[in-house]
Amino acid sequence: MGTKGRSALLIGKALGSASRILRFGGGSTLPGRVARKIDPAFVRSMVDGLPLGxxxxxxxxxxxxxxxxxxxILEGAGITPVHNRTGANLMAGLASALIRDSDLAGTLTGRIGLFEVDEAALPDAVADTSPRLVLINNLFRDQLDRYGELDTLASRMKEAISTLERDATVALNADDPLVASVGRGLDQAVVYYGIDTDSCSSRLMQHAADSKHCSECGSPLSYEYHLFGHLGRYSCTKCGLARPEAQVAATELGVMGLEGTRCTISHPGGSISLFIPLPGLYNVYNVLAAFAVGTALEIDVEIIGHAVEKFTAAFGRVEKVRxxxxxxxxxxxxxxxxMGEVLRTLAGERVWKNILLALNDNIADGRDVSWIWDVDLEMLSGQLREVVCSGIRAWDMALRVxxxxxxxxxxxxxxDLERALDIGLEAVEPGDTLFVIPTYTAMLELRKILTERGLVTPFWEG
Amino acid sequence: MDIRICYLYPEMMNIYGDRGNVTALVRRCRWRGIPVDVEGLGLSEKVKPDRYDIFFMGGGQDREQVLVCHDLLENKGDAIRREIERGAAALVICGGYQLFGKYYRPFDGEKLPGINVFDAYTVAGENRMIGNVVAKSALGGRFGTVVGFENHSGKTYLGKESAPLGMVTVGSGNNGEDRTEGAVHLGAVGTYLHGSLLPKNPGLADFLIERGLARRGERSSLKPLDDTLEWRAHREAVARARKTH
Structure with a gap:
């Protein structure tokens, strides 16, 4: 590491401890932002110190x-990762994680870099980290005001991925036609994962489906069945393009409401049955994604399965508080x-429900809230005791309802989120549950309220 | 008398919650006891004469928009224009709005011809115009404003035959230059505002329903609804728009 890199690291470290002491929050982006200003090659020179890439x-x-x-999973296999665990997933977030997980000489405490990366930041992250493995889980409309169109986003990702080393691996969701299309014609090894059973499928596509046309010839796709959104078993009506064979696949699924899902996963070395303690098909995909990466890194399947079974969700994604x-x-x-998938899981629980919908339109949520009209709220019809709408866009949410x-x-x-929370809780019968469904910054705010009440721990201590 | 809504390309042209506009039209008819039907019309299907009272079309991604452009010209454009001349209402948003004009000129490649409902043309622009929009509009109802969210790079310019839907006080509107937003021709309204537009702009929703009823020969005014929530959402959105610019 050069002099510039070293001063970037030291200043970054100082900022990180200052913001934790002063309680600005986790210091999850500022140190990295400043370090990259001082040394634009900061991330590149730091990841050079990771023996496992x-x-x-x-x-x-x-x-x-x-x-x-x-x-x-990596911890279970004895490989400590450097991980941007606060979810700060732009380049500054990656840099901050590297600062946090290293000593003053720049020696990293982990052996492998494990980074979640914002879709639009992938090209930069690929250029700066030369990863051994890149995984794309799905592509849905999300903040199009920031990213532009999905097709454009996917082709930019593919361009970045095609510059990877020839021995790198690309893991892709086979059930998402746009994601799967990234793997076609690549020189690198591609691992596909997906759901190989239609036991949780539906004949109808949901309104939040985004990629309904063949990425090769533009003709409409036909679906044998739909899983969620535009994910499913598809083929092109014209050019014959079809969902690729999945090397890591869920072959049996038993949804157990909000408790989780029982499933059998086949992988190149055999198959394993396990219980996923997180609700919804979207979490089945998250587990398959982790299996695809874990097996590609040659981690023992028993270790992977064990980590899945004792997993509790990342902060705020699903959180149960008494x-x-x-x-x-x-x-x-x-x-x-x-949101559609969350509601579908809720609708599966046949009880009267109290829900709090918290809609913000800060930059991190996306300024545009029109997406709430693409959510089939109607599926909760006749199951609701009380709905509280809150957040900056509470009135838009109320109209949707x-x-x-x-x-x-x-x-x-x-x-006001704090007042809304109290209104919501008050209407719940003792022993019952208030379901809170927030957007990203509303979730952070709600968590802060719950932290101040001593009900949850701050995310940077988690 | 019932109203029939034609939802043009519901599978392809629905990018920013556009279907919420159709939901708003349907609910606001039913809450008044007016029977209403929605029929989707996809690629290669024809518009039957005198069948539809309100046309609706949303925005799409580029690829879908090119397919739709060809299909409109080939199968539907003349009929839609004729129906609008005969009194049918229409709401077309973003990409739909562009295709209802004279043409769209991309940076490179051929001009995409439109179906000439509006005297307007669109050229590809360098920068995306993204954000909340407020426009003063005679069709806005109680407060004389429409509010929504825009996200487009095409710049649309109006000719003499089409009036703007309104004049922007917040946001870019048609082209970011002349403060116009949208276009109106008879009962047809084109606009860049999604969001969904109609739920929190009930004045505009009722304008379309009134036109649709008039087309069926029903000229009485609409039964008022309790729009407290709609207008509150409208006012809050206007305030938020001013704050985020």
Missing amino acids: CVLITGTNGKTTTTTLLAS VGDRDLLMILAKNPAG KYAELGQGSLVTEP
Whole structure:
């Protein structure tokens, strides 16, 4: 490391401890941002010190959960990762993780880099880390105001991936037609993963489906079945392009509501049955993604399975908190596909529900809130006791609920999150659960409120 | 008298919650006891004469938009224009709006011809215009404003035959230069605002429903609805738009 790199590291470290002591938050981006200003090659020179190289995880939904799960798999295998565990996934976040996980001489405490990366930041991350493995979990519309169109995003990702070393591996979700298309014609080894059973499928595509046309010839895709959003078993009606064979696949699934999912996963070395303690098909994909990476890194399947079974979700993604004699279950939903899947899981629980929908439109949420009209809220019709709408865009959310005509339940609008939380909790019967579904910054705010009340621990201590 | 809505290319042209506009039209008819039907019309299907009272089309990704452009010209454009001349209402958003103009000129490649409902043309622009929009509009209802979210790089310019839907006070509008937003021709409204537009702009929603009813020969005014929540959402969105610019 050069002089510039060393001063970048020292200043970064100083900023990191200052912001933790002063409680600005976790110091998860500022140190890295400053270090990269001082030395633009900072990330490159730091990752050179990782004997096992880097793994990058990207995609619209599930980045944090998949990466956190992989971190515990790696720990279980005795490989300590350097991991951007606060979810700060732009280049400054990667740099901050490297600063945090190194000593003053720049020696890293981990042996492998494990980074979740924002979809739009992938080309930069690939250039700076020369990863041994890149995984794309799915591509949904999410903040198009930031990324532009999905097709463009996918072709930019493919361009970056094609510059990887020839012995690098690319792991792709076979069930997402746009993601799978990234693997066609690559020189690098491609591992596909997906769901090989239609036991949880539906004949109908949901409204949050985004890639309905063949990436090769533009003709409509036909689906044998749909899993969620545009994910499913597809083929092109014209050119014959089909969903690729998955080397890592869920062959049996038994959904057990909010508790989780039983599944059997086949992999190149055999198959394993396990219980995923996280709800929803989207978490099945996160687990398959972790299996695809874990097996590609030649980690023992028993170790992977063990880490999955004892996994608790990344902060805020799914979090259960006891508040007095009531429960609060918070599930992050930051785009139509994610929210649709959360609601579908909720709708599967045949009980009366109290829910709090918290919609913010800060930069990190995306300024545009029109996506709530792509969510099939109607599936909760007749199951709601009370809906509280909150956040900066509480009134937009309330209109969405009104036009969904959800039946008897009452609708309360309270933009202030703390007051909304209390209103929501008060309406819950003792012993029952308030389901809280926030966007990203609303989740952070709600977590802060719960932290101040001593109900959860701050994420940088987690 | 019932109203029939034609949802043009529902599978392909629905990128930013556009279907919420159709939901708003349907609910606002049903809450008044007006029977309403929605029919989707996809590629290669024809527009039957006198069948539809309100047309709706949203925005799409580039690839979808090119397919739709060809299909509109080949199978539907003349019929839609004729129906609008005969009194049908229409709401077309973003990509749909562009295709209802005279043409779209990309940076490279051929001009994409439109179906000439609006006297307007669009040229590809360098920068994307993204953000909340507020425009003063005669069709805005109680407050004389429409509010929504824009996200487009095409710049649209109006000719003499089409009036703007409104004049922007926040945001870019048609082209970021002349403050116009959208276009109106008879009962047809084109706009860059999604968000969804109609739920929190009930004045505009009711304008379209009134036109649709008039087309069926029903000229009485609409039963008022309790729009407290709609107008509150409208006002809050206007305030948020001012704050985020």
